[in-house]
Structure formats: structure tokens, C-alpha cells
Amino acid sequence: MNPYSAIAQRWGGGEVRRFVExxxxxxxxxxxxxxxxxxxxxxACSDSCPHVTGRQLWKQARELVGARADELxxxxxxAAPGLxxxxx
Ligand SMILES: [Zn+2]
Numbered sequence: 001m002n003p004y005s006a007i008a009q010r011w012g013g014g015e016v017r018r019f020v021e022x023x024x025x026x027x028x029x030x031x032x033x034x035x036x037x038x039x040x041x042x043x044a045c046s047d048s049c050p051h052v053t054g055r056q057l058w059k060q061a062r063e064l065v066g067a068r069a070d071e072l073x074x075x076x077x078x079a080a081p082g083l084x085x086x087x088x
Contacts, residue, residue: 002024004020004021004023004024004027005024007020007072008020008021011065011068015064016064016065019057019060019061019064021058022074023057023061023075025052026053026054026057026075027074027075029050029053030050030051030054030074030078030079033049033051034078036051042062050078051078051079054075054078054079055088057075057077057079058072058075058076058079061075
């Protein structure tokens with residue numbers, strides 16, 4: 001089972017469920033994007049790449065579920081503020 005669905009069930013609420021669906025889509029995009037970044041480096045990033053979306057989603061997650069957002073480890077590690085976009 002998709003780890004996000006499990007989380008959505010545990011956390012409950014229509015708003016959370018919609019958010020978690022969005023997160024699942026982002027996760028796939030981010031996974032692909034990371035492979036691209038690994039190959040091309042920083043050039044793969046743009047103003048609208050999944051890193052940017054990820055930071056927005058992370059902020060949204062914190063607003064929606066507070067500290068429980070920490071359970072979203074992939075989102076946290078790839079989108080938490082303060083992390084460099086890509087290593088050189
Ligand atoms: Zn990026």
C-alpha cells in the first residue's frame with residue numbers, strides 16, 4: 001500500500017486526504033526529478049521544478065498536520081527549507 005494512503009487514513013479528514021493525493025503525485029515527479037538532478041546537476045532545476053512545489057507542500061503539510069508532518073520523511077528531506085537545491 002502507498003505509504004501516503006496509510007498516513008491519510010490515520011490522519012483522517014477530507015482536506016488531509018486531498019493533500020495526501022497531491023503529495024503522491026508530487027512524490028513521483030520528485031523521484032524522477034532527482035534522477036535528472038543526479039545526472040545534470042543544478043541545471044535540471046527551475047523556478048517551477050518539484051523542489052519548489054515540495055517546499056510549498058511542506059509548508060502546507062505543517063499547516064495541516066503540524067509536527068506530524070515529520071512523518072513525511074521524503075517530503076521533509078527533499079523539500080525542507082534551508083536545504084540546497086542540488087549539490088555541486
Ligand atoms: Zn529541482
